[in-house]
Amino acid sequence: MLSPQFTKSEQFKVLVAKLGIDGHDRGAKVIARALKDAGFEVIYTGIRQTPQQIVSSALQEDVDVIGVSILSGAHIHHMKVLMEELKNAGASDIPVVIGGTIPLIDVDELKKIGVREVFLPGESLKRIVEIIRKLAEEKRRLESRG
Amino acid sequence: MGCAMGNLYDKNSLKEIKGSLEKWQNDILPKWLQQVPEREKEFTNLSNIQIKNLYTPLDIEDFDYNTKLGFPGTYPFTRGIHATMYRARLWTMRMFSGFGGPEETNNRLKFLIEHGETGLSLAFDYPTLIGIDPDDPMAEGEVGIVGVSVPSIEDMRIVFDGINMGEVTTNMTINPPAPVLLSFYVGVAEMQGVPYNKIGGTTQNDPLKEFIAQKSYVFPPEPAVRVSMDLIEWSVKNLPKWNPISVSGYHIREAGSTAVQELAFTIADGIEYVRQLISRGLDVDEFAPRISFFWDSHINFFEEIAKFRAARRMWAKIMKEWFHAKKERSMWMRFHTQTAGVSLTAQQPWNNIIRTAIEAMAAVLGGTQSLHTNSFDEPFRVPSEFAAKIALRTQQIIAYESGIADTIDPLAGSYYVEWLTDQIEEQAWKYIDKIEKLGGMLEAVKKGFPQREVTEASYNYQKQVDEKKKYIVGVNIFEENEVDEIRNVPLLEFDQAEIEKRQKARISKIKSERNKELWERSLNELRKAAEGDVNLMPYILQAAKAKATLGEIMNTLKEVFGSYVEPPIY
Numbered sequence: 001m002l003s004p005q006f007t008k009s010e011q012f013k014v015l016v017a018k019l020g021i022d023g024h025d026r027g028a029k030v031i032a033r034a035l036k037d038a039g040f041e042v043i044y045t046g047i048r049q050t051p052q053q054i055v056s057s058a059l060q061e062d063v064d065v066i067g068v069s070i071l072s073g074a075h076i077h078h079m080k081v082l083m084e085e086l087k088n089a090g091a092s093d094i095p096v097v098i099g100g101t102i103p104l105i106d107v108d109e110l111k112k113i114g115v116r117e118v119f120l121p122g123e124s125l126k127r128i129v130e131i132i133r134k135l136a137e138e139k140r141r142l143e144s145r146g
Numbered sequence: 147m148g149c150a151m152g153n154l155y156d157k158n159s160l161k162e163i164k165g166s167l168e169k170w171q172n173d174i175l176p177k178w179l180q181q182v183p184e185r186e187k188e189f190t191n192l193s194n195i196q197i198k199n200l201y202t203p204l205d206i207e208d209f210d211y212n213t214k215l216g217f218p219g220t221y222p223f224t225r226g227i228h229a230t231m232y233r234a235r236l237w238t239m240r241m242f243s244g245f246g247g248p249e250e251t252n253n254r255l256k257f258l259i260e261h262g263e264t265g266l267s268l269a270f271d272y273p274t275l276i277g278i279d280p281d282d283p284m285a286e287g288e289v290g291i292v293g294v295s296v297p298s299i300e301d302m303r304i305v306f307d308g309i310n311m312g313e314v315t316t317n318m319t320i321n322p323p324a325p326v327l328l329s330f331y332v333g334v335a336e337m338q339g340v341p342y343n344k345i346g347g348t349t350q351n352d353p354l355k356e357f358i359a360q361k362s363y364v365f366p367p368e369p370a371v372r373v374s375m376d377l378i379e380w381s382v383k384n385l386p387k388w389n390p391i392s393v394s395g396y397h398i399r400e401a402g403s404t405a406v407q408e409l410a411f412t413i414a415d416g417i418e419y420v421r422q423l424i425s426r427g428l429d430v431d432e433f434a435p436r437i438s439f440f441w442d443s444h445i446n447f448f449e450e451i452a453k454f455r456a457a458r459r460m461w462a463k464i465m466k467e468w469f470h471a472k473k474e475r476s477m478w479m480r481f482h483t484q485t486a487g488v489s490l491t492a493q494q495p496w497n498n499i500i501r502t503a504i505e506a507m508a509a510v511l512g513g514t515q516s517l518h519t520n521s522f523d524e525p526f527r528v529p530s531e532f533a534a535k536i537a538l539r540t541q542q543i544i545a546y547e548s549g550i551a552d553t554i555d556p557l558a559g560s561y562y563v564e565w566l567t568d569q570i571e572e573q574a575w576k577y578i579d580k581i582e583k584l585g586g587m588l589e590a591v592k593k594g595f596p597q598r599e600v601t602e603a604s605y606n607y608q609k610q611v612d613e614k615k616k617y618i619v620g621v622n623i624f625e626e627n628e629v630d631e632i633r634n635v636p637l638l639e640f641d642q643a644e645i646e647k648r649q650k651a652r653i654s655k656i657k658s659e660r661n662k663e664l665w666e667r668s669l670n671e672l673r674k675a676a677e678g679d680v681n682l683m684p685y686i687l688q689a690a691k692a693k694a695t696l697g698e699i700m701n702t703l704k705e706v707f708g709s710y711v712e713p714p715i716y
Contacts, residue, residue, distance in 0.1 A: 016716075021272045021284055022292075023361025026401050026488075029601055029716040030608045036716075046714035047361055048276075050284070072272050073527060077287030103526040104492075104632045121492040121525045122621040125612045 011041045012136040015063040017054045018047040019082060022072035027099055031067060034125040035132065051082040055089050063094065064136035070100040076109060083114045093142065095135040099123065152212035154559075155203050163203050175199075191449040192607070192616075193404040195569055201561035209564060214459070218554045222462040224455050224567070225555040226513040227478040232551035237509075238516035239541045240317065240482065244269035244294035245528050245638070247645045248304035251294040255309060265516070266347075267317040268305070269293030269528075270327075275362045277323040279697030280649035289646035292528060293319075297649070297696040298656050302330035303337065312340040315387075316347035317482075322364035324351040325377045325683055326699050329690035332385070346387035348438065351377055352394045354415040354587050358596045359401035360394075361712070364700060367592055369707035373682060375422050380683035382433045391419065392440045392482065398596075399442035400488050402604020405453045406570055408442060410577030411587070411596045413460055417578070418587040420469055430469045434476035443509040444486040445501055451557055452566035454512025457481070460571060483509040484518040490525050494620035494628060495635055498522035503540050510550055511557055517541055523635050530638040594715060601716060653695060660693035668692035669702050676706040 016032040018025055025047055032044045043061050045054065058066050070078060079098060086092055098110060099119035107118045117131050155163075189197040198205075216222055219229030228234070243258070244251045255266055270293040273285035279297045280289045289295050296302055311334065320327045328349050335345050353370040356363040363370060374391070381390035395412035403411065416437065423433050441457070443450050461479035465471040485505035490498040499522045506519050519537040521529030529537070545551055557563045584590040591597070610616040617623045668689040675685040682703075689699050 021276055021278075021288055023356075023363075024401075025361055026604050030402075030605050032716040033601075033605045034608070042716075044714045044716050046712055048284070072288055073291040074272075074287040081287075101525060101527070103635075103637055104629065105637070121490075122618070124622070125608060 009041070011039065012065070012133065012140075013041040013043070013061060013063045014065045014067055014132060014136070015043045015045065015054070015058050015061060016067045016069070017045040017049050017057070018070075019049055019051065019054060019068045019078045020070050020072050020074050021048050022070065022074075023047050024071040024100075025069075027071070028067075028069035030125070031069070031099065031128060034129055035067075038129045038133070040129075040132070040136075051078065051085045054082060055085045055091065058086075058094055059089060059091055064139050065132050066094055066096045067132065068096060068098045070098065070102075073101065075100060075102055076106060079110055079115060080113055093139065095139060097132065097135065099128070152210040154209045154211055155207060160203060160207050167202055167204060191405070191446045191566075192444060193406040193449060193570065193573070195406075195449075195566070195573070201565055203561060205561050205565040206568070214564070214568075215558055221466065221474070221477060222459040223478060224459045225558055227458065227480060227515075231513065231554040232510070232545075233554065236545050236551060237514050237541075238265050239538060239545075240265045240267050240516040240518055241534060241538055242267040242269050242317075242319065242484070242518050243534070245271075245292070246290040246640055247295055247649055248301045250290075250640070250645070252305050252307055252309075255305070259309065259314065264314050265317070266314050267518070268296075268319065270318070270320055271295045272362075273297070274323065274327075274696065275320065277326065277364050277696055277700030279653050279695050280646060281653050282697055285646075287642075287646070289649050290640075290642055295645070295649045296327065296330065297653055299330045299333045299690050299693060300652065300656055301649075302327075302334045306334055306338070310340070311335040311338050312344040314346075317350075317392075318347065319350050321350055321353060321356050321360070321362055322370060322373070323696055323700055324349040325373060325686045326690060326696050328377060328381070328388075329683070329687040330696075332687060333691050342384055343386050345385050348389040348392055349377065349381075350394060350440070351391045352415065352440075354418060354591055355394050355397050355412070357591045357710075357712075358398055358411060358600060359403070360397035363710045363712075364704065365707040366710045367588055369703075370710070371418075371422060371588055373703070373707075375419070375426065376681045376683050378419070378423060378433060378436070379426060379428065380681055382428070382436055389436055389438050391436075392438050393419065394440040396440050396442045396484055398600060399444060399486070401600050402488075402607060403600045404603050405444065405446070405449050406573045407577065407596075407599055407603060409453050409457055409460075409570065410574040410581070411599075412439065412441075413457070413464065413574065414578050414581045414587040414590070414596075416461065417464060417468070420465075421586065424469070430465070430471050431473040431476050434465060434469070434471055435473060435478070438515075439479055439481040441481055441483050441509075441514075442486050443483050443505040443512070443514075445489045445505060447504055447508050448557075448563060448566055449570070450505070450508035451512045452563055452570050454481075454483075454509070454514065455555075455558075455563075455567045456571035456574065458513070459567075460574065480515050482516045482518070483512070483514040485509070485520045487520055487524060490520060490522070491618060491621050492525040492632065494626060495522050495525065495632060497620055498525070499536055499540065502537060503544070506540055506544055507548075507550060510544055511555075513555060523637060526635065527637045530636055532636060594713070597715060656693055656695065664692040665689075665694055669694055669698060672699065673702050673706060676703055 097117040218226040378390040395408040399408040462477040465477040521533035523533040672685040
């Protein structure tokens with residue numbers, strides 16, 4: 001058996017997911033495309049995903065980062081469930097970021113439940129890609145340590 | 147070419163203008179440019195059309211006034227569909243609202259009516275928009291957030307409790323479940339004793355743009371179109387005052403299309419619906435006057451004005467020349483406009499008031515019939531009353547102070563605006579030709595053509611913003627660190643969890659108290675009807691009256707039609 005860092009591709013892998021039932025997929029698709037152009041392998045889930053579906057895709061695809069997009073205003077509720085499901089699946093090591101129509105006042109609460117980064121409307125693609133790259137690198141580093 | 151009767155310029159004047167233009171270009175302009183070069187290498191609008199430094203009669207040299215413009219209220223309606231336009235009656239200031247449960251929305255509607263509003267406009271929550279009940283696991287955490295939850299005829303009764311449905315008109319922004327919500331509405335109006343010929347309002351009911359942009363689709367494209375056409379056909383025959391469809395470019399634009407794509411794809415959707423209805427044996431003049439449109443008004447001022455003017459001219463031509471409509475009303479492109487939600491920024495949110503004002507001015511200069519202005523706090527949440535009031539006041543300032551509405555189509559004859567109107571129209575026709583070659587919009591949607599075009603355009607735009615080829619104040623130019631300022635925006639607060647609990651309780655009460663036999667029979671009959679090819683509206687209305695819920699009716703149809711799953715293209 002090879003250790004995980006050798007079986008894994010060098011390319012970082014990101015799951016871009018639309019959590020909940022809103023159909024606004026413009027942002028998710030733009031981010032997916034920007035990540036792909038920046039050399040990431042991207043799995044885009046499409047719309048109307050449940051937390052359970054996202055966790056199972058993340059595990060199955062062995063992703064380095066989960067990027068969630070929500071524009072329905074239901075982000076606190078859905079993210080609590082998602083973070084809980086990740087924990088139950090023993091996958092809390094996968095960093096989760098979120099973007100969408102999120103009021104600044106909700107950022108602290110999202111970070112408190114373990115969301116690593118909250119991207120508010122108007123964020124530049126460059127910064128989003130950089131942060132996701134940093135989180136992916138960090139995850140790989142922790143993995144290789146053991 | 148030949149000098150038609152309505153040509154604006156004769157050959158001799160054009161020749162003279164050409165001479166003086168060349169002189170200016172060769173002798174005057176270069177000296178200036180040497181000292182002060184232009185700000186940008188190239189200037190483009192949001193459709194990536196190159197904008198020149200100056201427009202002159204030479205840019206519209208063959209311009210034939212009568213064919214291109216005509217007069218307000220005359221073909222091709224470029225200058226407006228009514229002869230009097232805003233000098234007689236201002237546009238309807240129709241502000242879209244709704245949140246929470248039916249009780250909260252009933253209060254809000256009564257408040258609006260007390261303040262003189264008769265044109266109501268309902269925003270539904272996500273579960274209602276995709277046709278699921280509040281007790282569906284997918285609805286958890288979403289009930290009542292972005293609009294009102296109306297999963298049964300009983301909920302609709304509460305929304306209109308104490309409101310005479312014969313005296314108001316109601317716009318319902320609803321798509322796949324449109325026949326169900328219309329049935330709830332008609333059912334409640336009947337309870338109130340309002341006759342069918344007094345029931346007025348609009349259902350958005352535009353299925354194709356759901357696949358292209360809004361993504362609140364439920365059924366696959368073909369049955370989705372069938373259900374929508376059933377509503378239109380039934381409504382044309384039974385509800386003479388109802389606008390059964392609002393063909394919508396708004397969502398296509400918000401999803402990232404260009405102005406040209408918004409125009410072309412929406413008109414192509416309209417063409418598909420007209421064909422569908424004609425193939426059912428309806429006379430074009432019987433239904434076409436009931437078709438209305440819905441546009442976005444984005445931030446590039448002249449581009450939007452040109453788009454609205456081109457839209458009217460194109461639709462009139464299509465109805466007259468392609469479908470041989472005889473009634474002028476069939477050729478009218480009546481439309482509602484909403485300012486661009488996507489143009490609003492979370493950064494320096496107060497600036498959104500200015501953006502909305504510019505966009506609203508473009509809509510008015512473009513001749514809209516009704517207008518919704520967004521509130522500055524919408525990058526964060528459904529608007530607060532304070533923010534919504536400023537948005538409404540913006541329209542009132544344009545209407546009553548600015549003088550913009552005092553003469554009809556004031557920008558007609560501007561070399562730039564007429565040139566741009568022609569450009570946008572020409573480029574939109576190219577897309578329409580392409581869609582026609584694909585077999586019409588239903589086929590094009592099934593092949594993913596407009597979806598790919600929009601995805602591509604939205605990515606290109608975002609790259610332009612990142613590369614500062616397109617500016618957004620506060621986002622990529624004149625940025626500030628203004629965390630406290632944003633924190634101080636007062637947002638609408640309500641207890642979502644409580645509303646969700648109440649809505650779940652009501653649904654379970656309805657389910658336990660209704661006549662089981664009637665309910666079951668109505669759903670069985672609906673299923674059989676869906677398996678055949680009869681109009682589904684009477685069956686949906688019957689089920690709604692038998693207290694079948696929104697989710698149950700939609701699930702019955704899903705069992706027959708299936709559910710659409712989009713291929714995840716990005």
